[in-house]
Amino acid sequence: MVEMTKNWVARMINRHAETVVEIDKVKKHLANASNNSKISKTTFANLALVLRDLKSLEKDYRTMLENENVTFTLDGEYYAKIGKIDEKKNPDNND
Secondary structure, eight states: OHHHHHHHHHHHHHHHHHHHHHHHHHHHHHHHHHTOTTSOHHHHHHHHHHHHHHHHHHHHHHHHHHHTTOOOOTTOHHHHHHTTOOOOOOTTOOO
16 A cells, blocks of 8 residues: 555656646746737737646645645755656556
């Protein structure tokens, strides 16, 4: 049972990290869209909605991880580590 919990927590950490990286990507796209007159207002609004939803998802993952005693340090160490995520899929993962 403990091993299953560890695997679940590891997957949640990866999903949280992927979400944080995706938030950064969407922020960059949103900044570019605001400076580009060729991007429609509808597309810009859709990007804003995606960003809002990703932030909500990140908050949910954070809450679940905090409930499993995963700590988020104030010095940003966690975020520095997840910024270097390897996007290769793990063949041992059943996702």
